[in-house]
Amino acid sequence: MMINRWLSGVMFLSLLPFLFTYSSLIQAAEKPSDVRIIVDISGSMKETDPANLRVPALNLLVELLPDNARSGVWTFGHYVNMMVPLDLVDKGWRERAKEQAKSINSVGLYTNLTGALEKASWQLAADSGFDQSVILLTDGRIDMPADAGRDINEAERKRLFDKVLPRYTEAGVRVHTVGLSAAADTELLQQIALETGGMYLEASDADALLKAFLKAFDRAVPVEQVPMDDNLFEIDASVSEFTALVFRKAGGRQTRLISPAGAELSAASAQAMDNVRWHEDVNFDLITVSEPEVGSWRADADIDPDNRVQILSDLTLSVDGLPNTLFSGTPVDLAMALYNAGEVVSEKAILGLTDFTLKVTAPDGRSGSKLLSDPEALPEDGVFRESMTRLSQIGEYRFEVTAVGRTFQRRQVLTASLMEPLSVEVIDVAEEERVHVQVLAKSDNVDTTLSRVIAKVTYPDASSLINTMAYDPALKGWQMDLTAEKGPGRYELVLNIRGVTAGGTTFKSHPEEIVRDFPLIKPQAIAPEELPSEEEASNTAGAADDSEAAQSTPEPGVEEKTEQPPAEKPEEAAEPEAVQPEPEIVPDLAKRFAEQADVVEEETEDEGIAWWVYLLLALGNLAIFGGAGAWWFMRRKKTAKAEPEAEVKGGISDELAGDDGLSDDDFAGDFDDFSDGGEEEIPLPEDDAPAAPARAPSTMGSDADIDVSLDDDFDLDAGDAEEASDDWGEFDADEDNKS
Template identity: 35%
Template sequence: MPLKALLICAALLGMDPVAANEEAAHEQPAATEGRAADSAPATHEHPQAAENRAPDGATAAPASVPQPAAHEAPGYAVRIVIDTSGSMKQTDPKNLRVPALKLLVNLLPDGSEAGVWLFDSKPEELVPAGPVNPEWKKQATQAANRIHSKGAFTNIEAALSEAAAGWLPPAEPGPRRRLILLTDGMVDVSKNPGENAASREALLNRLTPALQQAGIEVYTIALSSQADEALLQQLTLASGGWNVVAMDAEQLQRSFLQLFNQSVPHDSVPIHDNGFTLDAGVHEFTLLVLLQEGAAPTRLIAPDGQVLTQDSTDPQLRWLHQGSFDLVTITDPKPGLWKLEAKQDPANQVMVVSDLAMEPMRIESYLQAGDQPRIGVVFKDKDQPISREDFLGLLVVKAILQGPMGPQDLSLAQVPDQPGAFAAPEEHPLLPGDYNLTIQADGKTFQREARQNFRVMSDLLKVEEHADEGEEHAGTTILLTPNPQSLASDSLAIHATVTDQAQQTRELTAEHTDDAWQLKLPTPGPGDQWIVNIQASGKTPEGAPVTVPLKPITLTGRQPEPPAMAPEPIPPPPQAPAAPAPEWGVAAAIAVAVNLGLILSGYGIARLLKKRRDAAIALLLDKFSAAPPP
């Protein structure tokens, strides 16, 4: 073939002739290795080995299978506010707030952000807000011993304002924000009842809208029946948090644990018969064991038979022992079955740090009557949904929903067209009451568990939103319809406000029409966010007074559509130069080279894709391969 034709062929194929010869020389032994591999037993490489391999020797996985990487810090920020008023001498005589706080701060995941405040007449910073790490946890654990019961008043408004000060608008957006409040009393800022009432009203009508606009969720523990439970419930309902009532200080530790599970979602593995199974993808686990008085020392037995106690000196082990709990953290744990020697307790749990996660579909803490939550999970690898049927087909996903009608077993199936998602079929609307949801996934050695609580509120008042586009009113109408079997229509009293993103609040007038009430609002401006808070009260048909809990309603203005861009005029095509006389020998050589190049390229691409696909499947499934027996 003429030299000119060879050069043209090389240019068309995008190759240098010398490089092409070298590529062919290297490809031949690679093909021989591929044939040998086809006849040899398949082996699975551990994900860590793939991470440590030099990039030149790595095989890229398809986009649907994310590459393993280091665990990312969770995006949560937590502020903890503890009541130290004098009444705590009666409600918490043993000062059990100390071990309860020690448990909570040590459960917080590394990489999150947290701070602790005490309050009575005024707030006091106990642990400065900062990144959660071993040093911060050590500081917070020591500082917990300073909790006391010497304060004169209970200034909840000042305490929440101080703890949330760095978050309130116009603060920059940040991680998901949580406020956890423990108190045993009412708003008590003065001996003057009028000042107490004014502080309570400011808490609900001034501070709460600011917390809402900042996206701050409030979680509360009401210690004793003396606490203003109506206020605490209103705070949690308005912000999307959760409220727990602890009738005595002995329940404090479990109450803090419940709020932790509710406010800081985390990956867990289930405990069965005091044993739990870890897969090879787990980088770290934390075991919580609640202890009874006089309990024998906890022992933990690894898959290889190694026995660990609080006296063990393993460098990968951190063991925090308090009189009421053991908190054990182990990095780079061995995969397989771990056995626990301690009294079984349903509150014991194992939290794991892993690239492979089971993320529950979000269910709001409070649901209106008639709402149907979607119960489901999404399996992810490094925050990306997993789409490999080779892995998803191994999973059995079930749920137990405990509610007013007793436990209900649910089976979760794969959701079509939603990678990695499993969901339960939608049932009839749930009855009003409190629900506890536990979802468990079993994929042989891969196991995960998630828990969540939510409440379906009573059907005293039906709330509906309607978009109005008529000439008389363009905006939104909120329709409030009492349930005549539960609420006397003529007794209903409604107080509603709307707060915009600039913290400007104005009252709304409820119009009574027939058997319903209407709130009419204009359309928010582009990018604006309005929050409507409604307080309603009335009487039952028998005449008993009742307060109607209602969720806030958020109205968001639509962004204007960008103006359509006029198409650019198409320039006239350039005049083609006169064609030279054809060189038939060159043309024939080009045709042969192009066809040969396409055949070789197609073969090479097919081989490369197959190798990448096989490597991706092996990499993912290896995380769930059976662990070696101990």
């Protein structure tokens, strides 16, 4: 085995010159990026972005954009202004863009969002030769000056979906929307992203704005990265340039880069170096180094999980199959591979020495990782595939793919947002022994006349029935009742949704399974004697005569609205002097303590009387189990020679098969059950689970490195193929009922 490893290493080193020679061919094969940036400058930004962090956020994108990309910047309030003209990105364009960014303000009187997207569509076309996308930031909603006789805001919203967005969809342009603050029209921004195949992101405050922009940039402009862990990163011989992004906390120390040879780079020293470009902003440093030294680099700076290093290199890591927008239960099929000269690297000598890892982080912060590569079962085509079918949490998912070889490291970090345009409501009507289920559209953007919902009910006897869920025009949704029509037992309901937006975009969703046991458990009435007493329910610390005052005390929300005369405040402050609860409570506590001490003393005396009984029981048990153990050991010794024979004749015997102490149950787990952020291994498929679809044996490694169980939430295994697809739904079939 060691000789094989050594030979593989020699072969890998001999192939390095071949790998690192086709940089220009790779660049020519890829479309350059066209990124339009649209920034809200309406007056409300004075409150949502008081420090004007839009300026450093824009500077970050300007610095990260690669040469020969095309970009422009638009601002909008009442009017739309092309702040930075659309042009190819180079040193001069970056300087002009950063200079113009200083003029970003919050003086706009209105929010002309439709007009901004209309203006930014200039020169967009399906045959433009660019990979086109838009990053839109706003903190509000469409807000235009009043127009007598009509609702101008509603008219502008309709124009947006009827005339403006179709230009983007026809040109294949993705619009990534960023909503800043709770005042942003989340519904509208999600609709824009959904119609154009973009991604919706939320920035809860201005401090989160920069990182939201960064996530959108990663989807708009795919860039190569190397892992940066604890501010350490490796640069290999194929890297011609790297750009390190280091976030700096308020009051944090100045950032420095330490080269493999120990040389220190700083913002001051970089000014005299031709191969270093150092951009220092209010909360981050962006350092670009050309022809960098090979080896281990270190950033002497604050550690931040979003610190990163992007590179220009001949060897790239590609991640395909991840849409910008996810839907509950819809499969995500990832394909990951190393590319060189536009071709997949499939040499076994290289892949056998490279570890491919997938890490997924859910919206609630929990994560899990899996080692995909197995040297004994490598994919013939060099492409590692992984499928996830049970993503269900609404919010942002983070996908991190890492390839670590003997002399190189590559990483791709991508974000995708899960949204649910249709909501499922489940109402238990216990007194009628039925469960009412209804599916409702969250916005008017869903065309309920074209959308369909199919329900599959599995009964206690394992039979099932598939129905088209009835649409109720008055409800503007679908509804059904689940009843115990086949007697008591467990009923399982799976919904399959095919939605259609007002703009014609289709999406599929598979909400979580609904499980009910009939007969339903009726809610128990609480007996009067079980209700808390008035004294226990009171939150006041005063005596019984203060209860009336406590009842009349307004709640915090009411008190805020009620004007209090200044003269009454000293009286309120003087009330605690009149109430002295401590002298009354202390005697009661002392009495209770004395009573508890008497009980403990009695228990101790009782234990002292019966101690010899426990001793006799312990000695008896020791004799019985000791004798049984000795007998088993002697019998085991006599039959030791027979076990190898049983193993040869019938495979591994049942006794030996259980020696590892593990079973399928030991690996079972639900990702949603974890509350402490712990880590577990991924569960093995259950014996009675449906067989996974046939796949090449090299699609995933048999040796997994798991941080947390992902089976029920991420489903890194193949999962239930039936639930992961809508094949049983047959949306286009004429029959309404299928069994």
